Amino acid sequence: MITKEEWKKIRGSKKSPDHIMLSFNGDAAKSMTVTWRTDAEIDAGYALFRKKGAAEWKKAEAEIGRFDSDMDSSNIFWAHMNGLEPDTEYEYTCGNDEYRSEVYNFRTSEEDPKVFEFLCLTDIQHGAAEPPADYSELNGIIKEILKKHPNVRFILTAGDNTNCGQTDIQWTGLFDGLKGIIEHIPFMMALGNHDDMGFENYFEYKNKYYSEKAEYFSKQFKGSYPYNGPDGWKTANYSFDYGNSHFCVIGTSGPEYINEWLIKEADTCKKTWKFGSHHFPICYQGSDLSCEDSYPMMREGMEKFDVIFSGHEHCFSRSYPRRNDNLYDKPSEGTVFYNMGSGHRNPCRLLATPKLWNCAYYPHEEEKSMYAIVKSEGSRITLTSYLEGDIAVDRCVIDKENDSICPVARAPIFSATRLMFKGADLGICARTLPCEMIDGTWFVPAAVLFRYIGFDVTLEKNAVTIEAYGHKATFTENSAATVTESGNFEMSAAVRRMHRDQLYVPADGVCKAFGMRCEFFERNNILSFEHESEFDPVPTR
Template identity: 30%
Template sequence: MQKKKIYQSFLLVCFVAVLLVGFSSVLFQNQPVATASGADHITLTWAGDPRTTQTITWRTEVTTAAGQVQYAEVTESKLLPNAAKIAIAEVEQLFTNMGSMSIHSATLTGLKPNTRYKYQVGDGSLWSEPRTFLTAPSKVSGFKFLVFGDSQSINYNTWRATVQQAYQANPDAAFFTNVGDLVDVGQDYAQWNAWFDGSKGVIDTISAMPLTGNHENYTPERKFSMPIFFTAQFKVPMNGPENLKRQVYSFDYGDVHFIMLDSQAGEEASFVPSMLEMQKTWLEKDLENTTKKWKVVFSHRPLYNNKSGGEGENVRRAFVPILDKYQVDVVFTGHDHVYARTYPLKNDGLVDKLTKGTVYVATGRSGSKTYNDTIHKEWNEFFYNPVDEPNYITVEVQGDVLGVKAYKQSGVQIDAWTIDKKATGSK
């Protein structure tokens, strides 16, 4: 009798154990593919060639020490999340006023040009939601990119609305850039949390190729710092001068050579004392080496400003002779929070044809901050202070024609102009 009871108890335990195992496996299988990877701030940039590479960077808790990207052509996306190609990320710790975190970054190489890929980031078992990106064609016939002025804000819902509406209206944009002052306090991580949250859906689908502004150099204590949070998060090309890598860089897309400069000579004086001199040498060499038809340069501080006073004159003195020498087509700037464009300028004077000089474009503002002390200067052919709505710019390059359009956040056009290298007139 005793033996029988023991045997029955044994059977009952086995039955319960089988039930539990079965239940847990059903539970496991019914789990959606894990999205709780803890990865956020997923950011696309190009550290390499936009035709064959894609750099993907994201942030996790500091305890997540390993990261990887799973990726496949969209046509083979059934391979995700566990049978696709893998790129192992490099991981670095970022120490911030909001605590430490891990920044993961991987550059996918050997990609097919003009191909849409699906990707997920994670730690090898838990994955983010899948997203896609498109590589550049091997021969670019024409393309569009978006330019955003200063997005620094108290409330980044303004930036969110600008970037989201701009991308919705221009889903064919190949990439976007910000001309500096992305955030109000560059070394306050709370600002970046809000900025990345507003950028979600765009920055993980098309590459961001931004540059720094003076506000990226500020600490919460209002002291100067190098733009550490910026350079940790935007893995742009490392081809700039020593000590200014990822703040100064150049890259090519189609027949355009893009150059991003750092105009924060004052803020960085105690860290990189001769930064303008270093950039002059680098800029001259960089422009000398390009064979691209179009040359487009970005500087946060305007070389021709829109306020009283001489802010930016040091940057103008440093760079304009080189920009003139190599016939740079357009220079986009920030800082003044106005949309303005100069007549074509050369040797600090007006020239009669766009193709003989350089047009300097103050990009406006994509965040909430406005100025009421801006001035329509004598070098401006067009001036608009976007106090009513934020704005953004689209640039389309098609062969010999570069077209620039400025829009209010709501889509109302502010300005449109073109440079035609084949045209004999000025426009």
């Protein structure tokens, strides 16, 4: 275990600026913000900037914020270089009179770019408690991507930028790995669950906690990103514009407040494209994920956006346009949920399985990075997800003028009601056992559903007993009474014997007995069950 004094010599803050990062915090054609760090003794700083080749430097005084972390005390500086000319190369330095950075350069956005590209990265987290967290591999990976895609104008992440964001060791590791990159190209981060995660003792992984207000992230980037998120949840949530596009970066806490903000952002936005970045995938590809904190609460806000980028699963998937629990074909009809693979050779540890709500997926299990390039051309965008080496995994073109997505993928419309669990079609398990609505109640072949998930089911001649998610319930033919370990309750209707001699249980009874959620995708004729648990059951032996 390392002491603070020892750490100070390794990646601790010093009098000279480090952690130098560009970001948008204003008009991307006319301003640029630079962030840097020094030790706590340096109490003032500024950026000098000029058009490349110009004689005179201009000065931008920096705002300062104190950042006391688990290993260090430092000052963070944010200088806003304003009054810039569009589509122009600038050079800049940062620091104070005595300690200054070297000279770096950047290019402002065109006034109204007709074509631009950005790079989407997610889950670049890496390393363990032992310092120094090593992000040097990431440096080579991103530089290689930018070499192959030189028109990329900024980087947008979908969270899990670090493996444990409530530790100084991780952030300093990430910044070390981004050297030579983010001094030149704006780096717009979304928070992931690992970015506000901490341990009271990081070295022994003891007493894990989540910083609801993402303390370390907020302290470091308060002045980097627009301070325009919902009250009480700024910095973790912010929005910015680039060209004809509006971006909302969506944090991982306070979904009820964020939803209101998203609705307002989308309703007042005049841009052609509305993009969101939120760490947790809504149309997830894993077998056992849950997004109970994100989707039901933020559904209305999110579904006003064209594309929501996400990560977390470390595997790629792309949804049909989805709105109000229906899957569509045209971009005007819903939101495309775009779930990206890990950008740091950290492939999926979840079992990616085919999902009815996704029209494309790739079970990313090779030790390679994934990333996405978005090319915007007026009313058309091309999203391409790559495996390291620029191997395309998925490419789609969303065209607002023709209201089309290419390649064509038609969302299914079933003739008999399909049963779906966490997005997965029960498939051959339920091939002759459709759900049915009778007198306003959905009836479900409950034994088949729970056996599919992996729970224990006991069948008797006139009853079915299911043990799932810590509860046990018995459903009896011709009875609306459900017998559970914690008492009985009445369902909306009695259990019926239906297709293939199976007992069909009212869906409301299933949900109440096991704490599940059920939605009907009316357009597609799908009855969908979800549970917040990410537990993977297997039959008891």
